[in-house]
Amino acid sequence: xxxxxxxxxxxxRSLEQGLGKEASKFSKRYIDVxxxxxxxxxxxxxxxxxxxxxxxxxxxxxxxIVKAVKSKHAxxxxxxxxxxxxxxxxxxxxxxxxxxxxxxxxxxVEVEPVKTAERS
Amino acid sequence: MEVFKNVLCPFCxxxxxxxxxxxxxxxxxxxxxxxxLGRGKFLSIGEHRLLKPLVKVDGELVExxxxxxxxxxxxxxxxxxxxxxxxxxxxxxxxxxLCLEMADLSGGLADNISVVCHGPTxxxxxDMGIPSATLGQIRHRAxxxxxxxxxxxxxxxxHTIRYGPLSSGRFVTGRKSRRMVVIDVRKTxxxxxxxxxMQVKPNSDFEILTALRALVNDLDLEVEEVDGVPVAKxxxxxxxxxxxxxxxxxxxxxxxxxxxxxxxxxxxxxLVRDLNKxxxxxMIPMRGHFNVTGANEVFTWQTGYPFCVDFSMGxxxxxxxxxxxxxxxxxxxxxxxxxxGADPCSHLPHYIVERLKNVKLVVLDPSxxxxxxxxxxxxxxxxxxxxASGTAYRMDGVPLQxxxxxxxxxxxxxxxxxxxxxxxxxx
Ligand code: SF4
Numbered sequence: 001x002x003x004x005x006x007x008x009x010x011x012x013r014s015l016e017q018g019l020g021k022e023a024s025k026f027s028k029r030y031i032d033v034x035x036x037x038x039x040x041x042x043x044x045x046x047x048x049x050x051x052x053x054x055x056x057x058x059x060x061x062x063x064x065i066v067k068a069v070k071s072k073h074a075x076x077x078x079x080x081x082x083x084x085x086x087x088x089x090x091x092x093x094x095x096x097x098x099x100x101x102x103x104x105x106x107x108x109v110e111v112e113p114v115k116t117a118e119r120s
Numbered sequence: 121m122e123v124f125k126n127v128l129c130p131f132c133x134x135x136x137x138x139x140x141x142x143x144x145x146x147x148x149x150x151x152x153x154x155x156x157l158g159r160g161k162f163l164s165i166g167e168h169r170l171l172k173p174l175v176k177v178d179g180e181l182v183e184x185x186x187x188x189x190x191x192x193x194x195x196x197x198x199x200x201x202x203x204x205x206x207x208x209x210x211x212x213x214x215x216x217x218l219c220l221e222m223a224d225l226s227g228g229l230a231d232n233i234s235v236v237c238h239g240p241t242x243x244x245x246x247d248m249g250i251p252s253a254t255l256g257q258i259r260h261r262a263x264x265x266x267x268x269x270x271x272x273x274x275x276x277x278x279h280t281i282r283y284g285p286l287s288s289g290r291f292v293t294g295r296k297s298r299r300m301v302v303i304d305v306r307k308t309x310x311x312x313x314x315x316x317x318m319q320v321k322p323n324s325d326f327e328i329l330t331a332l333r334a335l336v337n338d339l340d341l342e343v344e345e346v347d348g349v350p351v352a353k354x355x356x357x358x359x360x361x362x363x364x365x366x367x368x369x370x371x372x373x374x375x376x377x378x379x380x381x382x383x384x385x386x387x388x389x390x391l392v393r394d395l396n397k398x399x400x401x402x403m404i405p406m407r408g409h410f411n412v413t414g415a416n417e418v419f420t421w422q423t424g425y426p427f428c429v430d431f432s433m434g435x436x437x438x439x440x441x442x443x444x445x446x447x448x449x450x451x452x453x454x455x456x457x458x459x460x461g462a463d464p465c466s467h468l469p470h471y472i473v474e475r476l477k478n479v480k481l482v483v484l485d486p487s488x489x490x491x492x493x494x495x496x497x498x499x500x501x502x503x504x505x506x507x508a509s510g511t512a513y514r515m516d517g518v519p520l521q522x523x524x525x526x527x528x529x530x531x532x533x534x535x536x537x538x539x540x541x542x543x544x545x546x547x
Contacts, residue, residue: 008322008323010305012271012373013275013408015156015275018131018160018274018275022164023160023164023167023168024167024168024487025463025489026168061471071306073307073311074306074307076305076307079305081306084467085466086465086466086470086490089466089467089468089469089470089473090470091470092469093469094446094469094471094472096235096444096446096447097441098440098441099239099240099243099381099382099444100231100235100427100440100441100443100444100445100446100447101234101236101237101240101376101446102235102236102468102469102472103379104236104377105322105373105374105377105378106322106378106379
């Protein structure tokens, strides 16, 4: 078991996120899909983290605690995915590299499990 | 009951124009032909609706009437030293034109949501040009469809059926006559449909595109693999592309948002240009919101530039990286953000949203969003394409008519009507 792993974060659209958005950005459906992180099953074992358990993701720009879920699109070891929304945007970079566009994909992050006591 | 046929879907850039909407007593009761996303939009317009104009008084949003909300908006724009007009992915071309007039009149900045999607595509095509086509040409002729850095099954659910590998064209008929390739960092639902799936590492697109260009130009790669992809696999793909009679590359945010941004697009355009020495190949960006392409079109007619247009010198100036809404907000230069057809508080990096705490916000939106909750003035508007008509541009640049199928709730005007009231008072 390891406690902290460097990974690459990719944010993007998903069908559920699109449906949740139309239901309302305050709906449980939207929150349930945007406040989770999809991980490769091997990475979940490496971090000793189970389905639905909390993990902390930190980037140069912020840190969030979200639920871990097993990715249905594995294998993609070392790559985590989150649907677009306010949670992942705590981590994304405002740097536009001269293009006018912030950086939403391919971000370096650190991922670690969160103990129950720490969460409360 | 009334049935409206050939209605355009105001959700994604596919702009499907074959929907059938059943309306009874001004209520949408059924939608045929749409995917789950389009259907969801038509059937949920009554939920979480912004029904009254709101203004912030002592930190609280309180209800007001339209006249007072318009008056307050005009006063805020007149008192602003540098207003930014932003959004437009879900607004009609007619509304976008009025916002550009406001930006011009007030010496502010106008920018659209291309800065969170295909801005780098625009930069790439300005440098290189783009070998393109309409979706109809692709449907009728393409025998090879490549999806790079996009997942249409989830983001543009009818794309593969109407225009892509599953579509039935005049000269190429159906899935058996077409090859399908997906290039992505994960094995998405779109990838599971493909004949060839090439999994790439995040941020490696530029290297992969450059290697493919070398192979298409008959150069040897003196390595075993490029960023984890075996050269044999790249050779297989290069051969498939060269041997296609008509190839189409659809690309998404996997290319524009990854490291390299516009350089990835330039490399993709260069690849398609090289392929055209040997066969016919075209490319189209997978635009997300139903009228973000229209925003680029209207910006270009009116100002000469497709996004990031600054009017502070009295004439349009364009320098993405300096004059994008994101850059201006990050530098703390904007004191008023006027938003229509977007929800920046959900979709911009938190660092930028934090800076909006020091900026006055005016929002025109049909529903209650996180941006509405942060607003100083929020004005409800009709859903364009459902409760108001207008013009939208499909992802391939084809203009189409948005239709009105029901009336908006009492007292709610279209965004064009609200904007006209504001513009009249600004003059
Ligand atoms: S694919 Fe896009 S435009 Fe077509 S019905 Fe679905 S959401 Fe609407």
